[in-house]
Amino acid sequence: MSPLHRSKWLLLWKLGISRRCLLIVSLQAGFIVAFFIVHLLFIRKSSLRSGALHVPREGAYLRFSSLCPQVKVSKDNSADKLPWKIRQNMFLPRNELSWALQRRNALPPRNLDLFPVLPADHIVIVLYVHNRPAYLKVALEGLSKVVGISEALLVVSHDGFFPEMNSLVESINFCQVKQLFAPFSPHIFPDSFPGTSLGDCNKADEHNCTGDVDQYGNYRAPRIVSLKHHWWWMMNTVWDGLLETHNYSSHILFIEEDHFLFPNALMNIRALTAMKACKCPSCYMANLAPADVNFKGERRPILVADKIGNVGYAFNRSIWRKIHQYADEFCSFDDYNWDITMWVAVYPEWEGAAYSLRGPRRSAQHFGKCGLHQGQKAGEPPCFDEGGQMPPVEEEDNYYNSNPDWLVRHSIIRGYDRGFKGWGGWGDKRDRNLCLDFASMYHMGVNTEQMHNRGSLR
Ligand SMILES: *[C@@H]1O[C@H](CO)[C@@H](O)[C@H](O)[C@H]1NC(C)=O
Numbered sequence: 001m002s003p004l005h006r007s008k009w010l011l012l013w014k015l016g017i018s019r020r021c022l023l024i025v026s027l028q029a030g031f032i033v034a035f036f037i038v039h040l041l042f043i044r045k046s047s048l049r050s051g052a053l054h055v056p057r058e059g060a061y062l063r064f065s066s067l068c069p070q071v072k073v074s075k076d077n078s079a080d081k082l083p084w085k086i087r088q089n090m091f092l093p094r095n096e097l098s099w100a101l102q103r104r105n106a107l108p109p110r111n112l113d114l115f116p117v118l119p120a121d122h123i124v125i126v127l128y129v130h131n132r133p134a135y136l137k138v139a140l141e142g143l144s145k146v147v148g149i150s151e152a153l154l155v156v157s158h159d160g161f162f163p164e165m166n167s168l169v170e171s172i173n174f175c176q177v178k179q180l181f182a183p184f185s186p187h188i189f190p191d192s193f194p195g196t197s198l199g200d201c202n203k204a205d206e207h208n209c210t211g212d213v214d215q216y217g218n219y220r221a222p223r224i225v226s227l228k229h230h231w232w233w234m235m236n237t238v239w240d241g242l243l244e245t246h247n248y249s250s251h252i253l254f255i256e257e258d259h260f261l262f263p264n265a266l267m268n269i270r271a272l273t274a275m276k277a278c279k280c281p282s283c284y285m286a287n288l289a290p291a292d293v294n295f296k297g298e299r300r301p302i303l304v305a306d307k308i309g310n311v312g313y314a315f316n317r318s319i320w321r322k323i324h325q326y327a328d329e330f331c332s333f334d335d336y337n338w339d340i341t342m343w344v345a346v347y348p349e350w351e352g353a354a355y356s357l358r359g360p361r362r363s364a365q366h367f368g369k370c371g372l373h374q375g376q377k378a379g380e381p382p383c384f385d386e387g388g389q390m391p392p393v394e395e396e397d398n399y400y401n402s403n404p405d406w407l408v409r410h411s412i413i414r415g416y417d418r419g420f421k422g423w424g425g426w427g428d429k430r431d432r433n434l435c436l437d438f439a440s441m442y443h444m445g446v447n448t449e450q451m452h453n454r455g456s457l458r
């Protein structure tokens with residue numbers, strides 16, 4: 001007997017028609033049952049909602065440090081080392097208003113009566129604003145509903161002094177607020193540098209005037225350079241110049257006046273920053289939104305190592321030291337956008353691709369129709385749209401929705417990179433020097449003294 005004959009039971013065409021049908025039907029049934037078992041066991045378990053820890057709005061305080069238990073976070077001593085060379089011949093512009101604002105900056109946070117003590121592991125959020133009150137109203141509305149906001153320190157940094165913006169910030173009653181005004185902003189100096197001064201060059205064919213052209217032959221525009229100046233002043237100040245953050249070694253979360261935070265934002269940023277060390281050692285930061293501001297996320301059970309985006313980014317003091325070390329590169333790159341400057345002149349100097357860890361669903365969103373910086377065309381008036389629209393908040397946005405069990409998918413980092421020449425607008429030596437002075441100002445004896453002694457500033 002050949003082996004083929006012996007295995008005749010397996011040969012369907014040798015069976016009777018009814019047995020053949022029965023076999024096929026049972027195979028199909030078995031397959032369907034197996035499919036459902038697999039689905040129940042794996043797919044549902046890891047779906048966005050049911051796989052994540054449920055933290056109700058009024059829920060208990062989660063200890064996220066347990067998300068990355070094998071990584072010991074030591075106290076960050078890198079703040080003591082300062083590899084960048086401090087400039088000694090500093091010139092910071094002064095007028096009456098700038099002195100007054102500096103005195104205001106030294107005031108303690110507001111709402112200490114409502115929120116007298118912050119937990120030891122509180123989070124610091126920095127909101128930097130210019131002059132779009134309709135947007136700020138929406139941003140504050142969102143912030144007031146963020147779970148855990150009452151245990152955060154909110155630092156608001158103003159570029160210029162605008163009464164309507166100021167009164168909106170003064171009306172915040174949901175957390176401690178440390179208010180800062182950039183005292184060297186072009187908006188503070190109506191008739192001298194960093195504002196416009198008599199004798200400044202305007203047109204390309206002018207002679208006997210003050211100013212340097214950028215790579216495209218244009219002179220500085222105070223309103224435009226103010227954005228990069230403010231960001232850099234604000235970064236130096238919140239990391240190196242504030243009593244309130246002096247001992248703070250965790251992550252600081254940064255948002256702008258046209259960024260909306262969903263209720264789960266703080267839960268997610270705590271989780272992402274805690275997971276970062278073991279889930280994505282190559283991630284320098286954590287982000288609450290994809291780098292592509294129009295994308296809301298994959299909505300699949302994954303974590304994403306994405307390009308560092310400028311909506312809801314958070315990093316710690318070691319990363320700040322890494323940024324500060326490249327002050328020369330930051331201050332001399334001929335582009336008036338701080339974010340493009342970082343992508344082109346700073347991050348490429350770091351080891352490996354500069355990734356940021358984020359979840360698969362955004363918990364921060366850019367809602368302005370016009371970006372204040374990118375997209376503003378030379379010669380055209382700045383885009384102002386009055387209607388700040390509140391993004392819709394869905395049920396899911398109330399819950400913590402990342403999960404340390406998910407795999408990390410690395411995106412391909414596209415866009416501005418080393419070699420890009422810059423959009424210009426940053427060619428004037430005075431702007432470059434002021435920028436370098438911001439990097440030095442908290443590291444010179446006299447200023448540090450002032451910083452630590454509020455009395456002397458009054
Ligand atoms: C340049 O400007 C200064 C004052 O702004 C003036 O005193 C001087 O005569 C000017 N020089 C020339 C060559 O126009």
Ligand SMILES: *[C@@H]1O[C@H](CO)[C@@H](O)[C@H](O)[C@H]1NC(C)=O
Pocket residue numbers: 243244246247
């Ligand atoms: C920072 O911590 C040190 C010691 O832990 C303490 O002496 C100092 O007062 C703290 N500084 C501030 C500004 O809280």
Ligand SMILES: *[C@@H]1O[C@H](CO)[C@@H](O)[C@H](O)[C@H]1NC(C)=O
Pocket residue numbers: 073074075076249276277283284285316317318319
């Ligand atoms: C700060 O973040 C970086 C990047 O994730 C990490 O390597 C470093 O250990 C962190 N520093 C501290 C003190 O946690």
